[in-house]
Amino acid sequence: MGLLTPSDGPSPVSFGSPEDPTLQPFGLFRADGLAAIPNDTLDPCRLKRPHYKSRSGCLNCRKRRCDEKAPRCSHCQRRNEPCQVRRCSKAPQPEPPRREVAIGSRPSPYSCQVPRSPSAAAAGPTPNATVNLRHMKLYHHFTTHTVHTLHFGLSVWETAIKVSVEYPSVMHALLCVSSRHLAYLHTDDASYEMAAATHLSESLRHFNEDFPQGLEVSNLDAFASTSILVAYELWASTEFALLDAGGGTAAYDPSQDRLFRLGDSMVVAIMKSLPWIFETPSMLTEMVAHSPRQSLRRRARLKRGTVEFFQVFYSHARPVSVEQLSVPPMFMRSEPGEDTDAPLDDCLGNEDLAGPVFPRSDRYSQVITRLCLLLSFLPEAGWVGTDEELEEVMRDLNRYIFTFPVIAFGAFIDGEGAVSSDPKPMLLLYHFYRATRILLKGDEHWWAHRRSRLLESTLKRSLLGECIINCGEEA
DSSP, X not given: OOSOOOSSSSOOOOOOXXXXXXXXXXXXXXTTEEOOOOGGGSOGXXXXXXXXXXXXXXXXXXXXXXXXXXXXXXXXXXXXXXOOBXXXXXXXXXXXXXXXXXXXXXXXXXXXXXXXXXXXXXXXXXXXXXXXXXXXXXXXXXXXXXXXXXXXXXXXXHHHHHHTTTOHHHHHHHHHHHHHHHHHHOTTOTHHHHHHHHHHHHHHHXXXXXXXXXXXXXXXXXXXXXXXXXHHHHHHOOTTEEEOXXXXXXXXXXXXXXXXXXXXXXXXXXXXXXXXXXXXXXXXXXXXXXXXXXXXXXXXXXXXXXXXXXXXXXXXXXXXXXXXXXXXXXXXXXXXXXXXXSOHHHHHOSOSSOOTTSOHHHHHHHHHHHHHXXXXXXXXXXXXXXXXXXXXXXXXXXXXXXXXXXXXXXXXXXXXXXXXXXXXXXXXXXXXXXXXXXXXXXXXXXXXXXXXXXXXXXXXXXXXXXXXXHHHHHO
C-alpha cells in the first residue's frame, strides 16, 4: 500500500515503501513517515538568503533590493547614479457602505435608499460638503419626526428626500427645517437656530448652481422641494422682528420679512412652469391638483352678502379704527344642500394669484375675500360640522394658511416693488395672524406658533397707535 491514500475516489498511485532500498539513500522516507531534509546537507549556494521588502527604495533600485541608505543607497553609489527616492502613496480608503434610511418611526408607506451620488463621488470631498455627526442627527430627526408635522402628504416628502441626494440646495433646506424644528423643541439650545441659519444660507447659495438653466421638467421636483422647505423656514424664523432700543418691545419691519419676497419669486416661477406641470407627473402636479380654497369654500357655505359686507368693512378707503380690530359677527351661511347666492369666485375674480399685474386696489380686495373665508372658521363665526368634516377642514386650513402669504403677497407690495408699511394691509395681516394663532394649535403646527403670536401682538400695538392718530385728526 502506498503512503498517500485518499479516503475515497480511484485507487491511489503507490509511491513506494519506506523499506524500499532504492529510496533510502535520498532520505525521503523513514519509519514514521516523511522526513525533512536538513539544511547542512544542501549546497550553501542553493540556500535562500533572507531579505526584507523595500517600501521606500529609490527609483533606480525599484526592481532590485535597495538598502535605503541615505543620502545615496549602496547600489547607486557603486554605479555612480543619482538616487531618487520613491514617494509612498496612501492606500485608497474604502467607500463607506450604503445605508437605508426609513421615513419615520411610525408605520410609513415608504422607505428611501440614500446612495452616494455618482457626481459627488467623482468630484471628491470638499470642505462645504463634509458630512458630520450633526448633519446625520438633523437628517435622522427630519425623516423620523419633522416630516410628520409638515403638510402636502408623505408622498411629497418622499420625493423631496430622494432628490436631496442629488441637489445640495434641497439637502441644506431639509437640514435647515430640521434644525428649526429642534430649536422649537429645545429652546435652551441656541446652536439649533445657528444651524438653521447656516443651512438656509447654504441652500440659497447652491440654488443657482443646481438650476443653471432655470426650470426644466427634470428639476421641477427639486425646485418645489427647496421652495416649500425654505417657506417653512421663513414661517418659523422671526429675525425680521427687531427690538426697539427704548421700550424693548418687538417692532415689525415688513421690508425685512422675506416670506413675501419668496411669494413673489415662487409665483413667477410657477406661472412659467405651468405648461410642464400637467404634462409630466411631479410634486407640483400633486400639489396644484388639490385646491384647499375650493374645498373650504364648499364647507363654509358663505353667502354673497357676507363677502360684500367684509369688502366694505375693511375697505382701503376707510381709515383704520378700533372696531376694525375685531371680527364682525356677519357670517351669513346657506343651509346644507342649498346653493349660495353667489360663489366666492364672483367676488374674487377669475385669478387665483394676487400678482402685481393687477391694480393694487383689486389685489387688496382679493385678499379681503380670502381673509373672509379664513375668518369664517373661527370659533366666534359659528361654523359647525361633523368630526369627519372637521378633520378635512383642518387639513385644508393648514395648507390655506401656509400658502396665504405666497398667494396674497401682491396686496403688500407698493408701486415700486417694495413691501409696504401701509396700515391697511397691516390690518389684514393682523387678522390673518390672529386667525392662525387660534386655528393652528398643538406642536404639529410648530412652524406657525412663534410668528403668529409675535406678529399678532406687534401689529395690534402698531394699529392702536394708528387709531389714536386717526382719532386726533378727526377731532
